[in-house]
Every structure is written in structure tokens, then in C-alpha cells.
Amino acid sequence: MPPAAEAVYAEDETVREEAERHRGDEPRRSALRAPAAAALLTAVLLCLATRLSRTYPFGPVTRNIVDLGQQYLPYHAYWRAFLLGETHGDAFLNWNSGFGSNFLGDIGTYLSSPFDLLVVLFPADRVELALYVVTAAKISAAAAAMALLLLRLRPGPWPVAAVLGTAYALSGWTLNYGATVPMWLDGLVAFPLLCLVGEWARTARRPVLGPLVVALAWISNFYTAYMATLGAAVFLLVRLLTAEETASARQRLAGALRAARSVLIGIGLAAPLVVVVFLATKVADPTPETVFAPAPWTDVLARFLPATASVASPALFIGTPALALALTLPFNRAVAPRVRAGWTAAIVLVTLSLQWEPTHLLWHAGASPNGIPYRQTFVLCGLLLIAAWFSAARGVPRPAALLAGVTLLGVLAWAARGSVDIDRWTFPAFGTAALLAGAAVLLAPAGARRGHARVQPDRVPRARVLPVLAVVLLAAAQAGEVAVTGMRIEEQQRSKVSWSPRVGPWQEAAADEVARADAWPRHRTDPGEVPGGNDVLLVGGQGADYYSSLTADVTSRTLASLGFGYYAKGRHPVSLDNPVADALFSIGTRLRSKPTEPVRQDAPPRATVTVTTTPVPPLVTVRPPGRPATHPGDSAFARQERLLGADVYELPAPRRTGRSLTARCPAGSQVWFWAPEYRGEAALAGERPVGFDGKPPSVRAPLQALGTVPDSGAVRIDLAPEGKLRLPREPVGCLVAARLDSAVRRLTATGATRVRASGHTVTAELPPGSKGVAVLAAPRISGWRCAAGDADARPARAYEGLVAVPLDGRASSVSCSFRPPGMKLGGAAGAAALLALAVTGLLHRRRVRR
Template identity: 40%
Template sequence: MDGGAEQDPRRSALLPALVAGVLVAAVFAASGFIRGTFPFGSLSRSTNDLGTQYIPFFAHLCDVLHGRAQGDLLFNWQSAFGVGFLADYGVDLGSPLSLLVGLFPRDQIDLAVYVITVLKLSLAAAAMAVLLLKMSPGPRWVAAILGASYGVCGWAIDDGAYVPMWLDGLIALPMFFLVAEWSLRRTNRLLSVLVVAVFWVSNFYTAYMATIAAGLYLIARVLTSDLTWWLRLRGVVRHGIAFVLGIALAGPILLPIFAANDDATPSPSGIFTPSPVDIFLSRLLPLSEGVGRTASLYVGTAALLLALTLPFNKFVPIRTKLVWIVTTAAIALSFRWTPTQEMWHGFDTPNGSQYREAFVLCGVLIVVAWISVAARVPGPLALLGGGALLAVIAVLSDGSPLLTDHAMTVLIASGAVTIAALGTIWVVRRFAAGRRVKWPIAAAFAVVMAVVAVETTWTAVVTDEERAKLLSSSVPPWNQHQTERSEAIQGANAWPQYRADPGTSVTPNDPMLLGGQGAGLYSSLLPYSVNQTLTGLGFGWTGYGRASDDLEHPVTDAIFSIGARMHLEAGGKETITRSQVPPLVTVRRRLGATAASNAFVAQERLLGTQVYEVPEYRGSKSITGGDVKLVGRCTPGTTAFLHQPRVSGAARLTDGEQWHELTASRRPGINTNSEMVRLGTVPASGVVSAEIKFSGSPSGITATGALGCLDEQRLAKAVRMLRLSGATDVEVGGHSISATLPPGTQGYAVIAVPKLPGWKCSAGGGKAQTPRDYGGLVAVQLTGNADRIDCTYTPPGLRRGLALGAVAAAITLGLVLFGRLRRSRR
């Protein structure tokens, strides 16, 4: 129990890994129980992107696995009127653990994500415990304690717990360090490549950070190794080959992600400003919180204390001390210099959390702690030296606004108890030489483990509480209301005869969460062309254009074949409205220009008929409730709409009762865009008087094209004509669509699906070609007597990725067989 070399290192690592994983699960569950968050209470865990993005994506994956989704792993018919899904899968759901969502009932999607999150935290802790014992033999219970400290480090709880895809990087870091160990020992060549491939598929973003860290780890291990320089060089080469082949093996996922990222809606880069030293250091301490603002570096007082004993531990060789002190300091300083901080994020400073790489330093601190304790538990001088450094950090951090109540009390108590327990172990071992004294040592280790459990649980509670205040937006877990909404939209669903739109009232990803098909999609990979198409038609968006909102509008409903739509009334009651719309595939005799001066003209171009009056108007200062009044003239009885995409505030018809929200903002840059709003019926006088009040600075009013008056009768006639000439039958596969057209049809078949790279279409069984772009939609030219079209979507980069992966697999297999052949000849 008190450590030392073991006869079977692999077997010896099993128990510490299990203890570390179980302890982490217990801490995370206990913190949720104390806070009263799901699944232990009524408070939602789904803060920020967890509720609005990741849980809907997990729900869609569950539907794909069970064959309930409209789409497959390559394409998503439900969101943004039809977009690729493979890249989103690779970014958000690539971990093999994500497939566990298929084992849970659909209405337990929040529980599924919670369980997957706990498993990732536990696996990270277990992997770290295994790594430590692989590095060098040492006290197994210390390995378990340090593994647990890593699994619930500040970054894991503060940054990763509500972004579950990042937690794959938390597991990848110790696994990549293991790859470095295998490379130096010239073992597990195939396993090394597979480990790299799995985690680059799971989440390439954090795997990239872990890969850089693994390189630094390897350099440190090479510099402190006793191997000959030739063997060290061979280890470095093996390590590089493992990562090159592993990343190449992940090509079928990575290349589509990179292609999708190139086509995605851009967002402004963040501006990095290093936090003051006192605030930076305070994040090493318990009960500190600063999600997104500072680096979450907390690893527990016990682990930090052990790491700080390294400079004073006489049992650690001086070269090892210097290498690891310099490595740790260099990584910490890299978080504070803009060029290196950008390097950690792929040279693109994020506009959200700016220290997403903090788990790297957490892992290195754990490794340093192990190096100090592995050979022998630090003696009194080392413990006092580490305690003194810890006191210096506490003094420098004093006054940091990120330290919550009782932080210093917990630090002092944990540090004192840990020093006393480790000192007890040192005393027992020193004065009981030659005698087997187990129970005092076991009790001391148990005390340290209890300190870690209590402190990390308390810190997790405080962290979650403070984060919930800072990131106040959250989505409630699946409940009876969600079930009723899902059942309502499924009851109205007749895909692909028409779309049944659930709206975006719960999340921007309601089509995936609740079912149906609509405009809603929140994804960092939302294609820019889709954003431009929808924006041009009057749709709104948030998140710098990465979250498209629904638009309730009769013209866009006709364009996109939305025949059923769900509305939420007061009290959460859902109602379904239905309308006659053209089929998903319509026919145009010719394709005219689709460039438009305003959203009303853009809608008419895609509809193929003029249905609006777009009047000239004059503006003046309002005296009846708004700030500005726009006045124009339209035919009485038509329906007035306002499109002011860059205005933040509200609008109404003069003397109207209801204000309609305009949601544009600039925090920073253009963060949200206002959708087109329905003002009401044009009065008998024909005067359209629209009032606008601003919620911020009065800006964004356009000189022309803000008002449009819709003739409902013209729209109804246009819909009838499109229904008569459109497809008689539409069939949709996972990533394909086919349509049968009336005999003798000529011109172009227009599919109400965004025109994206990857579509190939044929008419009448002819050769598949890239379709035309008609105002952002897919258009297929009908040649001869073609009365059928067939289109298939292939994610850009997939074929090249498959080829790259196949080459990497062949090379890997060849290297493995060659190595076995050489060994067999010896």
C-alpha cells in the first residue's frame, strides 16, 4: 500500500485507476446533489451551450442511431433547411462515448449527457493514474489521489463540464503522454497510432492542444532519460510517426471538418488581454471561479503542494528538477504572451473562453507532483519548502476578486492536514525501518484522500454556483412540456411532402431537439452561404451568424415548403397551424437573376412572382411612443412587414397595441441580426405608419427597403401555380433526394434546400453534375424529356479523407508486421 516497485506494473495500475475514477464520479455527483442540479434537483445543468447546442446534437444522434431522424451521419435534413452533419458530428459528438446516448430513452437525453460527462471525467482521472505509474513506480494511492485531482481539476469543472466535447481533451492529455512513454520504450506501436486517431476524431480542437503538450512532455522525458542518445532519438521518431499516422487515420472526419470550417460563418476573433498576476495565480487555489475570463488551473491543494515540493526534494535528481521546473514555467508563461496563447488555439483567438488550453498546465502540475513523490514521499524540509511556496502564492493572490468566501480558510486547512499526513508517513517509514507498519500509513493516505474529496467537492459546488450567475441563460431538462411539443410536431409531420417547423422557442436547435424541419441551427460550422441566403430573405440570427432563427412568414413558408408550424401560447401550450404550400421540389421555366436590393424582392425572386408593394417612405421623429416614425403608402388590406436587420429595439404600426422586438446588437461586432416582423394590416387610408423605438443608440435605419406590403391573394395564387407544376412525388434518403415531375416538364427543378458544396444531381438518369445555385437554393436543369431528378450529398473532403485514412492504415499495418517479423528473426 505504501508504494514501491511492483511485480506487474500493468496490474498494479488497475486499482489506483479504478479508485481515481470512482472518486471523481463521487465528487461530481456529490457537488450536483448539494447544489440541487439535474439529475438530483430542479436546477438545470444546461448552462449556455450545453443546453442550446450540445444536448440537441446528442438528441439528433440518438435519433440517427434509432432511425428516427430525417438524415444520417452525413446529412441533416432537419436543421437550416438541410445541411451537412458529418463535420458537426466530428466536432461535437466524435467521442465513442457519445454512442452511449443510443442506450437511453429519448426523453432522458439530459441524463444521457450527464452520464457521458461523468464517464469522461472518470476516464481522464483513471488515465492519469495509469500514466503516473507508467512513468515510474511509486505509491499507488498517491497515483489514485493525483489522478482524481486531475479528473476534477478547475478546468474540468469550470470549462469542460458544460462543454462535454472538450472533456475528450482531458482524457487525451494523459493518453498522449502514454504514447510518449511507449515511444521511448519502443512498445505498443499499433496502440499508439490508434490512441492518437481516436482522440483526434473525438475532438480535434483539444486533441491539437494535447498533441503540443505531448511534444513538450516527450522533450522533458528525453532530457531526463538515462537512455543512450540514439535510443532517445529513435523514441522521438517513433512518437512523431505515431502522431502523423494517427492524425492521418482520422482523415475521414478531419478533412470534412476542415472543409466545413472553411465554408462556415466567420466570427470575429477575440482580443487577448493577459489577466493580472494575482488573478492568474488565484486560479490555482480552491474555491476560485472565473470561467472564460482566466485560466482554470486548480488541481487541489494536496496535488499543488506536492508539485511545489519538487525544488526542495533531495531524492529527485537535479537535472530532472531543472527540466520540469523550466517546462512548467514555460507552459505557464505561454498563457500570458499573445503569440503563444494564439498558438494554443490554432492561431485564432476565441471570442469566448480564452484559456481553453488550461487543462494542459493542470496535467503537467499533476506530473510534477508525481515526480516529486514517486521515488519517496517528500521529507520535512521538502514539505516545508512546498508549504512556503504555497504561502507565497496565497499572499500574491490575496485580494483577487475570483476568490470566493472561505477560499483561504480551505487552503490553509487542506495544506496543514496534507503536510501533517505526509509528515506522518515520513516519520513512520524512517523510524519503523525493517518493520511492516501498514495501518498508520494507510490512515495517512486515507486522510489525504478525504481532504481531496471534500475540498474538490466544495470547490465544484462554488464553481458551478458562480458560473451559473455569470452564464445565467440555461435550458430546463426534458420535461412534460417538451414531450407534448415533440408529440405535437411529430403529429403534424409529413416529411418530405412538406416541412413541419417546430420554431426556435426553446433552443436555436429545436428541429433536432423536438423534431420536424426548420431554419433553426446553432453550430460553429453553420455554412456562410446559408447564413447569407437566410439573412437576405429576412431571417434573424444570433451568435455572430452561427445560430439561425426561425421566421414565421407566409412567403418564406411557401419558398421552403413549411406546411405545418408549431406556436407556443401563454403557459407553454402548443398549437399547430397548417397552410397550403408548394412541394419541396418546384419548377421554373427559366432562372432569372436573384440579386435583390432588399429582403422583399429576394423573397419574390425565389417565389417566382411579385407579391409585395415596397413603398418609398420618409422618416420623422415620433411623438406617440416611439423614437422614429416611417411613413409610406400601400394598398389597403395588404399586410405590412418591417425589415430593419441592424436595429435593436421594437416596432409597431402607429396606434397599434403590440410592439414587435428587434434584436440586433453589437457586443462586440455584429452579434445578432433582427428578423423581418409583421406589423399588421394596412388601414383603409393606405397610410403605413411604422414606429420604432431604440433600446440602445439610435442607428441602423435603412433609407430604402424597410417596408413591404404583402398581397395575400397574389401569394395564394403563386402557391397554387407552384403546386400544379411542382413534383408529384418526392423521396428523401439519409443524404439524397429524388423527385418525380409532371410529364413534359421543362426548365429547372428548384429544390428548397441550400446549395452547398457536395451536392451532385442528375436529370432523367443522366450524368451527375454540380447543380446550379438559384438564390442560394439547389436548381437542376431539366434536359430533354427528363421527368425525374436524383441528387446525392457527399461531404466535401470525405473522399480525400477516406483515401488518406486508407494509406495511413496500410502504412501502420506494414510497420507493425515488419516489427513482428524482425523480432521473430532474432
């Protein structure tokens, strides 16, 4: 053999021996590289899409649309303050919202994800940035988890697994729904992790870690974890039927039973929190029943395409390259027939289940949700990407499979062309991504052929460059579509749905004033109206403003009956600037804000904030035995008087003439207009008009002041309704200030002489010999227990919807404590699950030793 040939042969042998030596390390390296690359690529693309849409933190425009600004941003601001010990309440009770609300339920609904702990790393004035980082971290973690799952299912090129992991994390579901509802993103992370748990159960591995992963998923957000668990069940069923052709029915059943054990123990471990949330939903303000209406199939198909946005159809975009690979699976003969048939059937059936009401209800735990009806779509996106990986893990599909998949993709796009969801960016982005993906397909086989052939050393770099270039083109195609889709969805959402401005000088000024004026528990400080929602969570204080899926029905009904307004069909009560309400709820300090410029999407809001302090009764007052004589009826005026125990309004019977109301009231009294279903303006003669935004059943307009009655006593209210004029029987009340002052002095004199509040407990010292009913100015939600003097605590009574304790004249103090319902039951279930986990671990350890 010539010396040159011997040198080449020796070099080939060295390379071969080196490859054999490191072959065992390659899966481990891929398992690390793919998740890391997927997470990094996902974070970069998410930031790029945000930058292209000029949205904060990479632009001046707010991203606080709908619930993101009204719920999640304020909740994370309060969560930061809570974790740092800066709140008056504790993990059981939130004194800031709704005059006292079940905070443990809200923690389990909005804040129990480990990612939410990141808020403590940011200053108080950077809570928007903190929430964006939390959102990006969850989405990136979902990409990493999916990439890891793919490599666990079948070995393959880790760069492709990383790209498909990114496609899952930045699907249309994420960009259209999850990015603005951060709590749902925990389900996005949970699905691939729960699929891994299914794999462990199928192969009889990690019997302790599996339940812990399930518990973490259900604690983080049990709502989407439930959907992810159903999706993982579909995944496991397909794997049991297709992964091992020689497996017996007994082996498959054993794998299913191990998975069921992991799920049951995991849910049991999460029960101390999940049960509390579940019971809180049972007493929450009910939303109107929703009848599911399936989306037109044209719109469903359109949602596979880029740059489409809608809340009425499933967001199924996963990127044209990933979708094309998934569509090749049924025709890819390099994949076992049972695998092709199993995954194709699963995807078709899950797709159909989105559109059938019984399975729609199954996905949503028996209740069709208000708002977005396709919240489970992330599961189908995940199944599609698993199918894409099975088709591509062992190389580019053969030409026949590629042609069939591309044909299906073209038919899908053609059928969707008439959908209302198609955007002007849709087909340009789709076509560009298809061209780049096609170029990647042409390069990959060429690179593979050259890589497997015996070549001279100087040609090896070229053989490596082509596959790398193919992956780069694939990633570019996926990335470009994601960036465009994210940009267009952001822009469309801002133009079509309600939004809140960024946090800025207005909120900061209100927070500073609240901090200076706060006198809790001597009396409450209400920050008033601040842009957005859940204002007291964002700027501090103690008020009625509260927006939660768990807003108690008692809270909503009680406040609405007293003239408070609400949004979100009752789940978002708002502040009421009314002196009687202030007296009833011990609001001694009230902030009022006047904007100094129009509130805009692209600038932080500014306002002048003023502080007013008035004498009010203490937090705990005493009502004497018997009911005082006040106005009868169900108007907000009459209900306020009954709760106050004094007649403070004059309630005239106004005459309606066209669009005007006329009546007579005491001169100098204040005219209040109560019309919860009225939408339009109302103006007292000679005064500026006041706007009302009633829109039943979603919005209830609050009681509002129109002005002062003139010396003549004549009242004329001019109405300018938008649509049908709807007024209650007693829409007008004239408040006599002297009567209210007298009632406040009486309640102060007979009320608590000292009030102490610590966490979820309130203790009040009363004048000796107090009889009747002690009333705590907080809605009587489930979980309150009270006692008079040294008596045993019992479930609290209700007085016109507020917490009440009967007094017989012998007790000189009362104490009330709140404990979220379900803690005992959840704790018992958690203890049993922990015992079951310990037994499982011991049995597994003994089995391994044998």
C-alpha cells in the same frame, strides 16, 4: 535462542518470503487499483458538487448553460434518434437542421467519441440524464488514465496516484469549461493516453497500439486532441532528456522518431473523419477575428486557487495539496537534478506560452478562438500533476523541500488576493485544504518510520493505520476543495451567462405534435421556437434552426438575406414565422407555442402548442427561364420576392418622425418590420408591441409581423429602441395575401409532382417539358451534386443561394445527392495509414522473433 524469539524470527522470515513472492505482482495490482479508485472518487466528487449546487440530476436547477443547452443536449438527442434509425437523414446529411446540413462534419465535431454511444441506453425523455452520464464517464476516464500514467512513470503509492488522477480530472479547467462543453473532455482523456504513447515510443514498445490510441483521440475530438498532442510532445521531450542519463543522442532521436511515426499513422487513420471536419470549417460561417489579450498575472495566479471562475483567464486549479506537491519538486533533492530541472523548465515555459500571442496561436492551430481563449489549460494542469507525482512517488518530500513549496504557495496566494476572480469561498477552502494536507504530511513520515522499523506483531496495525489516515486526509483535502469549487462555479455560471431550461412538458408536447404532423418529404414541419436552441434536433421536424461551429457560410448568408435571424455571430440561424419563407422552403406545417408560466431555472417549462397547416409548393419547384420583375434592392422583402418569382409585398417609403415611422399600404395587408440590427420594441398603432433583439455582430433580429393595415391604409409604427436606432433603407413591407396565394398555386402547378428523399439523396419527378431551373429548397452548401434526367451528376448550381439544376425541357426528373467534401482525400489518407500500420506491425513482429 528463546522459543518466543524463535517464533518471532520465524514469523518475520515468513513475512519476508511472502513479500518477495508477491513483489512482482504489486505493480500490476497498483496499475489496476489506482485507475479504478481514481475513476470512482472522481465520479463521486462530481456528483457531490452537482448535488451541492442543486443542479440536475441531483437537484431541480438546470445545468444547460450556453452551448450545453443549445448545442450538446440537442445533438445528443438527435444522435440517439439517429443511432436507433429514427431520423430522415443519414450520416452524410441532416435534414432537420438548417434546411439540410453536413451531418458527418457535425458527427466529427460533437458526437464521434465512443462515450457518446451511451445515449442509446436511455429513453428519449431522459436525454439530459444521458448527457450527464456521458460527461461523468469522460471525466472519470480521464482520472483513470492519469493515474495509470503516473504509475507507469515511476512506482509509488497507488492511493496517492489515484488522488492525483482525480485532481487532474476535476481541475478548474474541467469544472469551468469541460463539464459544459463535453466534446472538449475527450482531449482531457487523450492527454495522459498520448503521454503513454510517448512512453511506448521512447522504450520501443507497442508500435501498433500507439497509433491506434492516437487515432482514437483524434477521432473523438480532433480539436482538443491537437492540443493534447502538443502537450504530449512536451512530455516526451522532457522524458527523452531526463529519463535515462546514459541514453545516447541516437537513442533519444530514435525514440522521438518512433513517436512521430505513431502520431502520423494515428492521424492518418483518423483522416476520413478529420479531413471532412477540416474542410467543413473552411466553408463555415466566419466569426469575427479575435485579437488575443493576455490575462493579468494577478488573475492567472488566482486561478490556481479554489472557487474561482472566469472565461477570460486560464482555469489552473488542481487542488491545494496537489499544487503544493508540484511546487516542492524544484527543491526535492530525493529527485534527480535533471528530472527536477526538466519538469520545472517545461512547466514554466508552458505557463508562459499561455500568455504570449505566437504560442497562443500555436496552441489553437493558428486561429485565436472566440469565447474562451485558454482552452489548452488542461495540458498545463496535467504537467503540474506529473511534477507532483515525481516529488511524492518515493515518499513525502523532506522538510526543506516542503517548506520551500509551501512558501511558494503562500506567495502565490498573497499575490492573487486582489484578483477580481477571487470568490468569498476561495480562501476559506484554500486554508482548510492546506490544514488537512499539513496533517497528512505529519502523519505520513511517522507511519513510514514505524512501518520500516522492526516491531512486535501487535504493533503492526498501528504502523499501517497512520499512512492510511494520511492518505484519507489528503483525499479529504482534495475532495473538499473540488466539491466547493464545483458548487461555486455552477452557481456563478448560472448567474452570469445565458441558460436554457431543462427538457420538460413543453418539449415533449412539441415532439408529440411534430411526430403526428410530420409529412416529409411532401413538405416540412417546423417546430417553431422551443426553449433552448437547435430545437429541431431536440423535438424533430425540419426547420432553419441550427447551431454548429460548422454552419455553412452559404446557409447563414442565404437565410439572413431572406429575413431570418441568428445568434452566435451567424452560426445559429433560427426559425422565421413568415408565410413567404414557408412557401420558399415548403414548410406546410408550423407549430406555435405559448408558455403557460414563466420559464425558470428550477422547473421544466410548460406551454400550449398549436399546429397550423397551410398549402405550400413542393420541396422541388421550377422557375421559368428569365427573371420575373420584382422589387429591386437588397432588403429581405425584395430577396424573398426574387426567390419566389412573384411580387407579393408593397414596399412603401416610410417617413421617420422622431421615433415613429409612417407610411401607406393596401388595407388588410400584413405589416412586416425588418430591422436586423434593431434592439427594442416596435408597435403598429393599436397593436401590442413586438420585441427585437438585434445586437451586431452576434445577434441578428428576424423579420416580424406587427399587425394588419386598417381600412384607412395608414401605417404608423412606434419605436422604443434600446440604444442607438439602426434601421435599413426599406424596413417596412406590407404582404398582400392574395398575391402570395397566387404565387404558391403557380409554383405548385409547375413544381414536382412527386418527391422522394432517402438519406442524403432527393429525387423529384417534374411535369413534362419543364424548362428553366429546378430549385431544391435547401441551401447550396458544398457537397451537393445534381443531374437532370439521365445526365451525369455535376456540382449543383445555385439559385439565390438554394440548390439548382438547369432544365432544357427534355428531362422529366431531377436527382440531387449530398456527399461531405473531403471523403475521398480522407479515405485515401486513411488507407495509406492503415497500410503503414500493417507494415509497422509486421516489422515489429519480425524484430521480436529475431
